[in-house]
Amino acid sequence: MSEPLLRVAGLTRTFRGLKAVDGVDLAVEPGTVHGLIGPNGAGKTTFFNLVSGVLVPDAGTVALDGAPLDGLSTYRRTARGLARTFQNIRMFTDASALENVMTGMHSRLASGLPAILGRLPGFRREEREAAAEAQALLGLVGLGGAAARRAGDLPYGDQRRLEIARALAARPKLLLLDEPAAGMNPAETASLVPLLRRLVAERRLTLLLVEHDMKFVMSLCDRITVMNFGRRIADGTPREIREHPAVIEAYLGHGRQAGEAA
Ligand SMILES: Nc1ncnc2c1ncn2[C@@H]1O[C@H](COP(=O)(O)OP(=O)(O)OP(=O)(O)O)[C@@H](O)[C@H]1O
Ligand SMILES: [Mg+2]
Incomplete structure (x- = not known):
């Protein structure tokens, strides 16, 4: 088996006595789509916050491509190839779609974020290339015609796609998506x-x-991978997970069946 792209071991974080993430191990193989599921409050977003460096763990390690990320800022982790989107959309609503994508490049451009948003001289040198790449990323997510539009005016499903384009602007190896289909209609989700x-x-x-x-x-x-009450309770293929007794039990315990949309 190949070395996993992401290796998480024993990740733990407690909030006022509540173990939101409790000794979780997880390995993500390169070139795969890996799902992290579990009932509301299971600890999924907290897990993402720990992996991306938004929160500091009480215990455990995170390694990307064999190199430890522990103690690095979110910015450094992004520069190492780890990007993310958020459960609640975060963007510069008054900036254009194109500008929002360009903000996602700041971890690898010489100009900092204030220069990008303020159009300082150091940024203008890089601007043309960056804008062309941002436009290509908008095209990739199906927003090629929306570059000049105010981000906050885009329909919700398009804002979700814009977030993905912005995350891709960092040229990540690994992208963490926290509920990318939340708030989308069935057609948007399917697409x-x-x-x-x-x-x-x-x-x-x-x-x-x-x-x-x-x-x-x-x-x-x-x-x-399935979490419940901060713990990893199952890990497997979609078929294995669908039939896993602990998974079925976890979803029944929360008043719905595994396989049903929350
Ligand atoms: N900053 C915080 N301070 C205190 N408690 C927190 C904090 N963040 C999360 N929690 C708690 O940790 C637990 C896990 O929350 P988390 O948001 O990680 O769950 P989740 O699996 O993402 O849920 P959902 O599916 O509803 O998004 C919950 O009980 C939550 O209330
Ligand atoms: Mg969450």
Whole structure:
């Protein structure tokens, strides 16, 4: 078996006595789509926050491509090849779609974020190339015609795609997506499957994604890890997960069945 792109061991984080993430191990193989699922409050977003450096773990290690990320800032982790999107969309709503994508490049451009948004001289030198790349990324996510539009005016599903384009601007090896289909209608959700597949195939990207829509997860993921109450309770192929007694039990305990959208 190849060395995993992401290796997480014993990751733990407690909030006022509550073990939000409790000794979780996870390995993501390169070139795969890996799902992280579990009932509300299972610890999925906290896990992403620990892996991306937004939160500091109480214990455990995170390594990307064999190199430890422990103690590095979110910015450094992005520069190492780890990008993410957020459960609640975060973007510069008053900036254009194109400018939003360009902000995603700041971890690898010489100019800092203030220079990009303020159009300082150091940035202008890089600007033309960056804008062309940002435009290409917008095209890749199906927003090629929306470059000049105010990000906050885009329909919700398009804002979700814009977030993906911005994350891709960092040229990540691994992209973490926290509920990419949340708030999308069924047609928008369905169209996300071929888009994400294309990213993996054409950009040599690896995806780790949290999503409650089981149809989406089961059709997209090569492998799935299940969390409940901070713990990893199962890990396997979509078929194994669908039939896993602990998974069925976890979803029943939360008042719904595994395989049903939350
Ligand atoms: N900053 C925080 N301070 C205190 N408690 C927190 C904090 N962040 C998360 N929690 C708690 O940790 C647990 C896990 O939350 P988390 O947001 O990681 O769950 P989740 O699996 O992403 O849930 P959802 O599917 O609803 O997004 C919850 O009980 C939550 O209330
Ligand atoms: Mg969450």
